[in-house]
Amino acid sequence: MESKNKKRIGCLAVIAVIIIPILYIVLGPGIKLTTPVMKLILKASIKQPSETSLADRFDKKLGIPYVEGGDPAQVLDVYYAHQENRKDIVLVDIHGGFYVAGQKECNLDYASVFLGEGFDVVLVEYRLNDGVRDVSDELADCAAALDYLTVHAEELGLNKDRMFLTGDSAGGHLALYMAEGAADSSVPIRPKEFSAAGVLLSCPAYDFGSFGDAKDYADDFKEWFIGPRFKDRPYLETLSPKTFIGSLEAPLFLSTCTRDFIRSQSLALKADCDSLDKAITFLDIASRDRKVGHIHNVTNIDLPESREVNGAMMAFMKAN
Secondary structure, three states: OOOOOOOOOOOHHHHHHHHHHHHHHHHOOOOOEOHHHHHHHHHHHOOOOOOOOHHHHOEEEEEEEOOOOOOOOOEEEEEEOOHHHOOOOEEEEEOOOOOOOOOHHHHHHHHHHHHOOOOEEEEEOOOOOOOOOOHHHHHHHHHHHHHHHHHOHHHHOOOHHHEEEEEEOHHHHHHHHHHHHHHOOOOOOOOOOOOOOEEEEEOOOOOHHHHHHOOOEOHHHHHHHHOOOOOOHHHHHHOOHHHHHHHOOOOEEEEEEOOOOOHHHHHHHHHHHHHOOOOEEEEEEOOOOOOOOOOHHHHOOOOHHHHHHHHHHHHHHHHO
């Protein structure tokens, strides 16, 4: 494909896929990740795209503000599948990036996979944790974006009854929490108008409450990506999908792989769904290819394993 050798925009997803596993392999599980180290890696990873994305071949509306008078980051992009094979199904994508990095444009190649098969795609941008804001603000932005899409679906030409949420890594956390909140008014930060037809997660963060206790993360790093309340376990649990998994009503698709460095998060989610007797489509990819790691189906769309995952996601949406 044309995008195979495309340079990635500076996304923390790239760091997660390549750098962090190497650190663990070379230095061992006792390494403590610190903020300066991660910032240096992030700065070194920034690249500009060398060619136009395949997604640009589709009709689109870019930079739509979902909060009146809001922050420049409170915008979304809508891409429309070609009419001849359009399925009237919408995939709403929430990007990852350790809560402190990433941008919607990082997932353009990923979006193009679904656009080419007839699915409309919405890419959501949100304000990142910057030491003042934290994950609660990211969740609030996602809720506002989803409500905007629902209220304005007709004028945007989108089917509000067939909107599926997807998210990778930290974006998986945000997407799952939104789907839970759509069904449960007790979820603290939730969309009021949106209803998820289903939720599809790629290597998600799940037990957010446990992150503040993670021994492999130095305190400065925890404060950087979690926020100033990183030691407040009860607070973190109010923002955790694990706390509200019993509320989930939407069909769930979950993928991970043996080289996913947070694979334990997916396994915990699968175990909780099984214990609650919740239906879940679970895909756990085994591969010796080092490229088949964390969120490989988002960052390396041409891999056979990535095609398998993304093809299964399409089948899931058609079936639900």
